[in-house]
Amino acid sequence: MDIFLNVLGVVFLWLAVEYCLRHQTTESLDDASMVPFADDPEVARRVELATGKTVKAVAPEEAKAGWINLEM
Template identity: 80%
Template sequence: MIEVFFDGLGVVFLWLAVEYCLRRETAESLDEASMVPFADDPEVARRVELATGKSVKAVAPEVVKSGWINLDM
């Protein structure tokens, strides 16, 4: 019986923690955050815009500068 109490207490604590972390977020900021994974690839960003009708603030991929080396770590 005590396990059920602690399980319920854990669920309530998790719910309160998520509510606390998201307290300042708006629907617009959460919607924009959901589009972030598509922002670094302009081709995918365009397809997502066509499919969802939502605009994706795409960022141009980093261009290699002459004399510089891009390292993947």
């Protein structure tokens, strides 16, 4: 009985992941894998050189006059 429940759990997990990813394309999954590098242009450049994939990097926020950026 224990093995049956383990197999049932694995099948349920596989079906749940397939259901969640059913509308994703290869391109959208590639873009999602590059998101962690998008906020640091230098790291994004290194990842682009290493993988050959384009990272849509955003420029870091500039400090506004009269505002203080705190490092946390």
